[in-house]
Amino acid sequence: MRIEPAPWVRGSLRVPGDKSISHRALLLAGLAAGRSYLGHCSDAADVAATRHLLEAVGVATFDRGPGQVGVLGRGRWRWLAPEGPIDCANSGSTMRMGAGALAGHAILAVLDGDGSLRQRPMARVATVLGPLGATVRCLGDGGRPPLEVCGRAPLAGDVTVRPPVASAQLKTAVLLAGVSASGPVTVEEPVATRDHTERILPLAGISCRVEAAAEGRPWRVTVAPGEPEPFGLTVPGDLSSAAAFRALGAMHPAAELRLEGVGLNPLRAGLLDVLGAMGARIAVELASEPAAGEPTGSVSVRSGPLVGTVVAGALVPRAIDELPLVAVLGTQAEGVTEIRDAAELRVKESDRIEAICAGLRAMGAEIEPSPDGLRVRGPVRLRGARVSARSDHRIAMALAVAAAVADGPTEIEGAESVAISYPGFFDALRAVCD
Numbered sequence: 001m002r003i004e005p006a007p008w009v010r011g012s013l014r015v016p017g018d019k020s021i022s023h024r025a026l027l028l029a030g031l032a033a034g035r036s037y038l039g040h041c042s043d044a045a046d047v048a049a050t051r052h053l054l055e056a057v058g059v060a061t062f063d064r065g066p067g068q069v070g071v072l073g074r075g076r077w078r079w080l081a082p083e084g085p086i087d088c089a090n091s092g093s094t095m096r097m098g099a100g101a102l103a104g105h106a107i108l109a110v111l112d113g114d115g116s117l118r119q120r121p122m123a124r125v126a127t128v129l130g131p132l133g134a135t136v137r138c139l140g141d142g143g144r145p146p147l148e149v150c151g152r153a154p155l156a157g158d159v160t161v162r163p164p165v166a167s168a169q170l171k172t173a174v175l176l177a178g179v180s181a182s183g184p185v186t187v188e189e190p191v192a193t194r195d196h197t198e199r200i201l202p203l204a205g206i207s208c209r210v211e212a213a214a215e216g217r218p219w220r221v222t223v224a225p226g227e228p229e230p231f232g233l234t235v236p237g238d239l240s241s242a243a244a245f246r247a248l249g250a251m252h253p254a255a256e257l258r259l260e261g262v263g264l265n266p267l268r269a270g271l272l273d274v275l276g277a278m279g280a281r282i283a284v285e286l287a288s289e290p291a292a293g294e295p296t297g298s299v300s301v302r303s304g305p306l307v308g309t310v311v312a313g314a315l316v317p318r319a320i321d322e323l324p325l326v327a328v329l330g331t332q333a334e335g336v337t338e339i340r341d342a343a344e345l346r347v348k349e350s351d352r353i354e355a356i357c358a359g360l361r362a363m364g365a366e367i368e369p370s371p372d373g374l375r376v377r378g379p380v381r382l383r384g385a386r387v388s389a390r391s392d393h394r395i396a397m398a399l400a401v402a403a404a405v406a407d408g409p410t411e412i413e414g415a416e417s418v419a420i421s422y423p424g425f426f427d428a429l430r431a432v433c434d
């Protein structure tokens, strides 16, 4: 993909439905006996992988129009044993959260994926589902996929699970399994991660109690098991897809951009805080009605000077997928921008610390990786270069917005990976830059 420098960035944009919420809504719909309907469902390849998982266990999904998806759920405990390994493609969410949903069925399923997914850590899934009585084994070397899930119906209840890393995917795996348990299941996280599952479960009539973290006390979520009821919801615009445009609007010298109908979940919207700390000119308008239990609204952003900032601690899980964009923003900000406490970035679809540092360095950035983050000094004039997205959608989008503010054209190898989360990304980029 060749990206030319953008003369300006302007207009208004509506991004596709949120990928994280779409995965969760589909899996929960599969656990509800009857027809559920999703509006504005994500068109991402990752979400198609979750639909594929559902089909493999006898849950039919059908398209009713663009973004309109119906699910004919079988009910908890009633998924069918798949005929062979289920291909989760590139989707860690499908594998981890799908394992949780599968765990409450007395069936054996093997979850596999592409070369990137086969490199990702999965022993953590066994760690969190084991206490509920599911037998989960990593069939690859060193705790890697394929992942074998041998479920049980019902799972054990009255259990508290403490995930070994702050991960919303692990929390969700436990909560979806908890629906099929014989008593309440609690997850305790020292640092709060995105709470989309907690917000969706009540829409299916499942009670979910959240005790927010306080001084010395972790974030606790308790799900009460029950038969989920079919539901309907509209998925908000994907905050992480919108993030690339927020970053571009804040960095580009001639930008005025509005993003409509986008999710504003506080545990996911860390990039807004980062942009605020960098001095970006950003305005948020909250919509009166939530969607899928989530606050939504529009975000406007325009050009302005940026200063360096530090992203660390509790802010990291709230901005985890946007951290490559923070690195790009750092190249255009005055002073040092530093990311710490983000070692998880090394085990995403690529090693995102190495990938973004290599890409931006080729474009002339002063950027250094560290074991759990990176440090970048700005501002620098980026120059167009040949860079690799390492087949990672978030890196492809981050390098594309860097290319839009660079001098000269940039060639991004592996840019087609944007389809993993945002198939229309390059069309949207062209639309606001032309």
Ligand code: S3P
Binding pocket: 019, 020, 021, 093, 166, 167, 168, 169, 170, 172, 193, 194, 320, 321, 344
């Ligand atoms: C996700 C959580 C994050 C994020 C991933 C999607 C989710 O992963 O990086 O892209 O939908 O819950 P972890 O929970 O493993 O950090």
